[in-house]
Each structure stands twice: as structure tokens, then as C-alpha cells.
Amino acid sequence: MTEVKTPVPEAAAVTSARAQRRGWFAVVRPWLPLAALVLFAILPYSTVSLPGLFDGPLNSPGTLQLLAICLVFGGLAAGYDLLFGRTGMLSFGHALYFAAGVYGTDILVTKGGLPLWQAALLTLVGGAVLAALLGAVALRTAGIAFAMVTLAFAQVGATLVALDFQGLTGGEEGLPLDVSGLPDALVGVANTVNLYWLALAYLALVVFVVARVAASPTGRVLAGLRDDERRIGVLGLDPYRFKLVAFTLSGSLATGGGVIYCLLVGGASPHITSSELTLSLLVMVVLGGPGTRWGPVLGGFLYMYLDHRLTDFGSSSAVDALPGVLSGPLSQPLFVLGTVFILAVYFFPGGLASLSTRIAPIRRLLPARPPR
Numbered sequence: 001m002t003e004v005k006t007p008v009p010e011a012a013a014v015t016s017a018r019a020q021r022r023g024w025f026a027v028v029r030p031w032l033p034l035a036a037l038v039l040f041a042i043l044p045y046s047t048v049s050l051p052g053l054f055d056g057p058l059n060s061p062g063t064l065q066l067l068a069i070c071l072v073f074g075g076l077a078a079g080y081d082l083l084f085g086r087t088g089m090l091s092f093g094h095a096l097y098f099a100a101g102v103y104g105t106d107i108l109v110t111k112g113g114l115p116l117w118q119a120a121l122l123t124l125v126g127g128a129v130l131a132a133l134l135g136a137v138a139l140r141t142a143g144i145a146f147a148m149v150t151l152a153f154a155q156v157g158a159t160l161v162a163l164d165f166q167g168l169t170g171g172e173e174g175l176p177l178d179v180s181g182l183p184d185a186l187v188g189v190a191n192t193v194n195l196y197w198l199a200l201a202y203l204a205l206v207v208f209v210v211a212r213v214a215a216s217p218t219g220r221v222l223a224g225l226r227d228d229e230r231r232i233g234v235l236g237l238d239p240y241r242f243k244l245v246a247f248t249l250s251g252s253l254a255t256g257g258g259v260i261y262c263l264l265v266g267g268a269s270p271h272i273t274s275s276e277l278t279l280s281l282l283v284m285v286v287l288g289g290p291g292t293r294w295g296p297v298l299g300g301f302l303y304m305y306l307d308h309r310l311t312d313f314g315s316s317s318a319v320d321a322l323p324g325v326l327s328g329p330l331s332q333p334l335f336v337l338g339t340v341f342i343l344a345v346y347f348f349p350g351g352l353a354s355l356s357t358r359i360a361p362i363r364r365l366l367p368a369r370p371p372r
Contacts, residue, residue, distance in 0.1 A: 071202070087222045099258060103169060110177060161273045
């Protein structure tokens with residue numbers, strides 16, 4: 001006869017504890033994004049200091065501006081992921097639409113004398129139209145040809161900015177923003193908190209839009225285009241039309257980020273038109289995890305934080321005191337960023353979003369405390 005083994009009471013208790021823990025997390029998980037949003041919203045009221053992470057308290061203007069820039073680029077990376085991670089289109093010209101938002105707002109306010117709300121609205125409409133027109137041309141190609149066409153468009157924009165087209169862009173010197181045309185609530189160091197909340201609202205809007213699109217029938221078609229475009233054509237759908245929608249929406253979201261960034265930094269500079277910015281967006285998405293809801297946001301936030309903080313770290317006395325073989329590389333932020341990116345891709349190929357999946361086997365090996 002086959003002996004029937006009864007489960008060991010301790011093992012059954014451990015299994016029950018793990019099941020309860022998973023059930024509790026399943027209940028709490030849908031509310032985590034809202035909790036994170038509330039936490040970031042009340043952050044300016046905190047006077048906590050984190051030495052080494054920030055130069056001042058969390059509510060200091062310098063810290064809030066750094067966090068606001070990180071939030072903007074988190075949203076920018078999430079919008080770019082709609083194009084790259086969710087639709088499978090590699091664009092090397094996404095910086096063009098971000099620059100359109102920055103320069104469009106600056107020119108309309110500084111040169112045109114328009115109120116901010118009118119300048120922002122016209123800039124958003126102009127960015128959407130620009131993305132639709134250029135996308136209609138670029139999407140006639142595919143693969144590497146598409147990437148090169150988008151890069152060519154971006155280079156045209158960068159050239160017009162560098163040449164100070166019609167005296168509007170300021171050339172290599174950039175164009176400072178005329179703050180007299182801005183609301184008082186957005187002017188001055190004391191009002192940095194308002195710009196921070198504006199950046200947080202932009203990130204929340206981008207995440208909401210991308211999530212809604214991904215969960216819609218259009219999002220499922222975009223995922224099908226990423227996996228097998230020919231299958232979408234066989235089903236009787238027009239791949240070109242859906243790709244144009246994704247391209248236009250992604251460009252429009254980037255333009256909105258440019259509007260916020262212009263207010264944050266107080267003007268426009270030609271470095272935002274370079275292809276290096278698009279390559280940075282690509283690194284942010286890959287670092288966070290393409291095609292995921294929170295991966296690009298985390299990648300964009302972390303990348304921009306490291307980009308700013310490593311500059312201060314490289315010029316610190318602690319690095320200068322190291323031997324030359326170490327102080328030389330560590331004083332170069334791009335070297336450190338590149339090393340972090342290589343290590344992250346090697347150990348976490350799916351990006352930061354796959355971290356929980358990667359450590360799940362380790363967590364299962366850890367002993368669980370049985371309920372009392």
C-alpha cells in the first residue's frame with residue numbers, strides 16, 4: 001500500500017504565512033501608485049535632510065528643482081517608451097519635440113509677449129502638428145531607415161537653433177525666459193515648490209495617458225505591431241495609421257515636458273536639440289525596463305539624478321584625494337553613468353522593472369516566520 005504522508009504542521013504554517021503575505025500584497029499593490037503620488041506631493045513640506053543624496057533639506061529650492069527635473073524626465077522617458085517599448089519603433093529624433101516645447105514656449109513668451117497659458121497651448125498644438133507631419137513622412141520607412149530619417153529631422157532642428165533662425169533662438173547662447181510674462185506664482189526661488197508640483201502633475205498625466213493607451217484596443221494593436229507587424233496587416237488593420245497615432249501622441253507628450261522644463265530652468269539652450277538627448281532617453285528606457293508601466297519612469301528619474309549628482313561628486317574633495325588611477329575616471333560623470341548602465345543591463349536585462357522577478361527565487365529560499 002502507498003503510504004499517505006500528512007503535511008508537517010510547521011511546513012503547513014510556513015506555507016500559510018507566505019500565502020497570507022501574497023494575499024496582503026495583492027490587496028495593497030493597486031494603491032501603491034496613489035500612495036507614491038501623495039508622498040511626492042507632500043514632500044515639499046518635509047524638512048528632512050539626507051546628506052550625500054541632496055545638498056539641502058527636501059523642501060529647499062535646490063533639492064526641489066533637482067527632483068522636478070527628475071520628474072520631468074521620468075515622464076519624458078515614459079512617453080518615449082510608448083514609441084520604443086510598446087510599439088517597437090526606434091526613433092533617434094525624439095529630442096526635436098522636447099526642444100519644440102522648450103523653444104516654442106520661450107519664443108512665444110519672450111519674443112511674442114504672449115501670456116504663459118496662451119504660449120503653452122500654442123506650443124502643445126504646434127508640437128502635435130509637427131509630430132504628425134514629420135511622422136507621416138518618417139513612417140513611410142521602417143527599421144534603421146526610420147531611425148535615420150528621424151535623426152535627420154532632428155539635425156535640421158538643431159541646425160536652425162544653432163544658426164539663430166530669424167533671430168529667435170539666441171544661437172549658441174540660448175534664449176533666457178522673460179519672467180515678466182509669467183504668473184507671479186511661478187517666478188522666484190520661493191516659488192520653486194509650485195514648479196515642482198507642476199512637474200509632478202506632468203509625470204502623473206503622462207503615466208495615466210500611457211497606461212490608458214496600453215490597456216485600450218489601440219494599445220493591443222501597438223503591442224501586435226511590436227511583435228509582428230505582418231500579422232496586424234493580415235487582420236485587416238492599417239499598421240501605418242496606428243503607428244502614426246503612437247508617434248504623434250509620443251511627440252505631443254514630449255512637447256508638454258518641454259514646456260515644463262522651460263519654466264524650470266528659466267529658458268532654452270541648444271544642448272536640448274542634440275541627438276545625445278534622444279540617446280539618453282533610450283538609455284533611461286532600457287535601464288528602467290521597456291514596455292513596462294513604471295520601468296521608464298524609474299529609469300528616467302534615476303538617470304537624471306545621477307547625471308546631476310555625479311557632477312558634484314566628481315569635483316568633490318573625496319575624489320580628488322584618491323589616487324590618480326581612480327580619481328580620473330570617477331571625476332567623469334559619463335564614465336560612472338556608463339559603468340552603472342553596463343552593470344544594470346548585465347545583471348538585470350529586463351531593467352529595474354524586472355528586479356522583483358529576479359529576486360523572487362532568493363526570497364523563496366529565505367525562511368518565513370510562521371504565524372503565532
